[in-house]
Amino acid sequence: MSLGQQLYPHLPFLRRYARALTGSQMRGDAYVRATLEVIVEAPDEFPADMDPRLGLYLMFNRIWTSSDLESTDFGGANENERQALARARLARMTPLPRQALLLTAMEGFSVAEAALLMGVTAAEAESFVGEAMSEIDRQTRATVLIIEDEPIIAMDIETIVRDMGHDVSGIAVTRDEAVQMAVAQRPGLVLADIQLADDSSGIDAVKDILAQFTVPVIFITAFPERLLTGERPEPTFLITKPFQRQTVKAAIAQALFFDEATSPA
Incomplete structure (x- = not known):
């Protein structure tokens, strides 16, 4: 089996990590691309004495700690905007x-x-x-909207959120209900399943909400690889079902970390 074939199954999850680490799909995916370019250009430098997944993340971390992709202008900003973006990126660097x-x-x-x-x-x-x-x-408390149509999973998520000290503004089971709840009480964070009760989409619900105001979002899905292709606008934060309590806590904390860093003082 070629090195590419060994690494391919792990790429979606490396994208998930990179996006959570940088707080951005665009920056996270840029680091993943840079990692793959290095591997393609110098395959002999890939650590062959370890599990391919571990080696892939090791190569990524070398790029993350040594490259200056954070200075890349992804949005065509003017000079003042570029300086502001640079300051913001420094402030958001994941410790x-x-x-x-x-x-x-x-x-x-x-x-x-x-x-x-x-x-x-x-x-x-x-x-x-x-x-x-x-x-x-010690993190700032937030109000969380949960979009999940499975009652047991919704209760589990609610328990985790409340145990972290956050409030739950509501639990929506359909797209329309989610948007109504979000407009009625603007949340500080949204946790959204992909497939909802009436065959509507959690992704569409989030799009509707984001059309009203900006809020950090974490998607929850049993099929993460479908939303981690790097080929289109995709989630920055994503949890895989079935999930562990610590996974949910880490994702919530990281999403709020970047939201706090980008909010006006």
Whole structure:
């Protein structure tokens, strides 16, 4: 099996990590592309003595820590706008504790593997994860709208959200209901399933909501690879079903982290 064939199944999940790490589909996907370009240009430099998935994330992390893609002008901004974007990107740089949490809670790496990927000791990585969890407890509280048509899953998500100290503005099971709830009480975060009760789409519900106002969104789906192709506008934050409690907490914390960083002081 070629190296490309070994790496291909892991690309959607690397995109998920990269987007969560940077807070942007565009920047995250740019780092993934840069990683793949390096691998294609110098395949002999790919670490062949480890699991392909681990090696792929290791190569990505080298690009993440050494490249200056954050200075790329993705939007055709003028000079003042470019300077403002540069300052904002510096302010949004994901610190090491959050990287460790994303690698373990969202991507499922062990602490030892996360340490290898980050170039730190296992003890340091474990300390980073603990620090990130403590930071979550100190994070600004938000009002969360849950869009989920499965009652048990909705209750599970609600429990996680409330245990984190956030409020739940409502639980919607259809597209129309979600939009009505969002307009009635503007949430600070939306957690949205893809398939809803009346065969409507959580993606369409989110589009309708975002047409009214800007709000961070986390999608929840059993088929993440369908929304992690890198070929079209896709979610920045995405949780895979069935999910772990720590995964939901990490995604919520990271989404709110970037929302706070971009909000006016």
